[in-house]
Amino acid sequence: MDPQSQQLTLAAVAALLGAGVFLSYSRSRSAGGKRPPGPPGLPILGNIFQVPGEHLASYFRSLCEEYGGLVSLNLAGFPVILVGDMKAAKEVLEKRSAKFSSRPLVPYIRHHVDPTKAYWGVCEQNETHNIARRLTAGLMSAVRQGKTEAIQQFEALLTVQHLLDDGGKNWYKHMNRLAASATLSVAFGLHCPTGEEPDLKEVIECIAEFVHLCTPSASIINIFPFLDYIPGPMPWRTRARAYRAREDALYDKLVEEAVSGKASGMNTWAATFARTDKPEGDQRRLMNQFAGAAIETTALALQTFVLGALIHPEWIPRAQKEIDAVVGLDRLPTFADRTHLPYVEALVRETLRWRPAARFGVPHMSTADDVVEYNGQEYFIPAGSIVFGVAWAIEHEAGKYEDRDRFLPERFLDEKGQLKPGYETSAFGFGRRVCPGAPFAERSLWINIAMILWTFNVKRSDKPDPKTGLPFKYDSSDAAFSGEARLDFSNAPFEFPAVFEPRSAQRVEVARREWAECEKDLNVLLPQPKEKH
Ligand code: HEM
DSSP states (O other): OOHHHHSOHHHHHHHHHHHHHHHHHHHHHHOOSOOOOOOOOBTTTBTTTTSOSSOHHHHHHHHHHHHOSEEEEEETTEEEEEEOSHHHHIIIIITTTTTSOBOOOOHHIIIIISTTOOOTTTSOSSHHHHHHHHHHHHHHHHHHTTTTHHHHHHHHHHHHHHHHHHTTTTHHHHHHHHHHHHHHHHHHSOOOSSSOOHHHHHHHHHHHHHHHHHSGGGOGGGTOGGGGGSOSOOHHHHHHHHHHHHHHHHHHHHHHHHHTSTTTTBOOHHHHHHHTOBTTBOGGGGGHHHHHHHHHHHHHHHHHHHHHHHHSGGGHHHHHHHHHHHHOSSSOOOGGGGGGOHHHHHHHHHHHHHSOSSTTOOOEEOOSOEEEEETTEEEEEOTTOEEEEOHHHHTTOTTTSTTTTSOOGGGGBOTTSOBOSOOOOSTTOOGGGSOTTHHHHHHHHHHHHHHHHHHEEEEEOOSBOTTTSSBOOOOOSGGGBOGGGGTSSOOOBOOOOEEEEESOHHHHHHHHHHHHHSOOOHHHHSBOOOOOO
């Protein structure tokens, strides 16, 4: 992690608030009413100096525990609202979704890095966002029908091969590869068997650069927008143009290959988007959003699952017993087993709850004044408020989750071992911004967890930590996660060693045989729908 990224949150929050807040500032100042409770602050500057330099999610969570599910902060006049329990989240982010589903606008991104608003996941609510959500809903309806399961199963089986090959030495990278390859295969027909493919590397580098460009320090015009009136090739323009050219070249190539080239037989998401192109709007340009949103989140959720297994391993025998009872010894789990394996479902839910991938969500911005009723009180939330759905607080709500910091999948099961009804999660966000990729993500998590537990005992490494010479210290505290410091809202555990020990020679043989015999042609795994005559 570079030092620039480590200068944490005050600047990050300031930039995220960016021009969106500036735009709404005058309106919000003029409106009145009782605000949600929050820590007292200085005159004018409010709470700006209280926001810590790191561990923002923990700070937000502690405020939610102290002040309740709706917390108000004032950052030098700019209103920030923290939503810290499910009741408040439903009231504000779900029921009032029409007013609370925009995004804060970062001037540098809007005017230079993404002037065409192709980044619909970070742009304000607009026509592009509506179109992209509609198209994605269509893709996800196919995912729900199981159309991507063959590829997801194929990628999970390949990951098992990689883990068998090296006993888990590079397990962390295998999860990164898996998440990337599953997404890029389905989106562009780009299967990445090694994780070293040049196109994949370019995708990852572009995501990293974009994340960097989103940081406040990326451009002085985030702080002093008037400087943008200076004409000519200023450094921020040159950098943004270079990035645009690089990313456009990458996605033009990927989409072109998906639509007409080597992956032409496949029913890729790019091909679906391109079919809806119109002269006035080229929908294929919206495709660059998927990689950024899908790859890191899915990988880090699987990495978090492994951390949960190493820190709280008590549940592993029960999970394996259930899987073995349903699947047997002669084959690996498939999606056909899903309804018979509630324990694996509970593992997916607990992974997303225990250490949510986006600990304070992705900020929304309100577009109109509103009065919200919460716990018998009415609170005024001005237009232009930045609203964080703090998953880290919501998923650890006191009184709702017993032993809340423990990785305990049983919490989602009744005494008969069946899933309790009424499951709700904040891990995928809320309202009109709720993660549209959730059906795909859940399937990836499910099949990988099921296959890993069928094949391996996942254990701590007893090799000394090369940095200290002492046994590796496994940690699930904030210090063990990188996300906030990277300012990209996601929350990956830092790399840690794990041993993937095959449960038996027979299981190795079955896993190897299944790989040798499985279908590997992407055109068959994700076929085009048959033409209707
Ligand atoms: C475990 C995996 C994942 C997690 C935890 C996750 C979580 C999230 C969260 C918290 C948000 C912000 C929601 C909000 O603002 O309220 C989001 C947005 C988004 N996610 Fe995911 N995500 C995951 C995987 C995926 C996948 C696989 C895809 C695509 C196939 C995807 C596509 C998107 C997109 C496009 C958005 C922006 C939506 C919008 O602004 O309207 N995500 N995700």
